[in-house]
Amino acid sequence: MARRRTGPTDVVRAIVYERDGGACVRCGAREGLTIHHRVNRGMGGAREEWINQAHNLLLVCTVCNGWFEDNPRASYGAGWKVRRPQLPSEVLVTYADGREYQLTPDGARALMAVTR
Numbered sequence: 001m002a003r004r005r006t007g008p009t010d011v012v013r014a015i016v017y018e019r020d021g022g023a024c025v026r027c028g029a030r031e032g033l034t035i036h037h038r039v040n041r042g043m044g045g046a047r048e049e050w051i052n053q054a055h056n057l058l059l060v061c062t063v064c065n066g067w068f069e070d071n072p073r074a075s076y077g078a079g080w081k082v083r084r085p086q087l088p089s090e091v092l093v094t095y096a097d098g099r100e101y102q103l104t105p106d107g108a109r110a111l112m113a114v115t116r
């Protein structure tokens with residue numbers, strides 16, 4: 001029996017890695033990196049097509065990935081997490097350099113604000 005695939009494809013992972021410059025979006029670390037879902041996949045895996053598209057994914061280190069779960073208020077505020085029914089394309093993401101970007105499904109990011 002084939003196991004149902006619930007994560008992003010290798011191609012999408014590579015796109016996210018490239019878009020985020022090979023560094024953790026929150027702290028800039030270049031080691032221990034993983035792919036983080038902004039909107040949680042939820043029980044039973046991905047139902048929506050966009051769950052595993054680039055704009056719902058961030059390159060983060062495992063430390064920050066855990067930090068998001070412990071600090072939901074700050075994580076939602078910075079766009080590292082997105083609360084349904086908001087869509088990942090609607091919420092800007094703050095990167096480690098303090099710049100805010102809008103992410104698109106094709107793996108591009110548009111600079112929207114410089115906060116520091």
Ligand SMILES: [Zn+2]
Nearest residue numbers: 024027061064
């Ligand atoms: Zn980090």
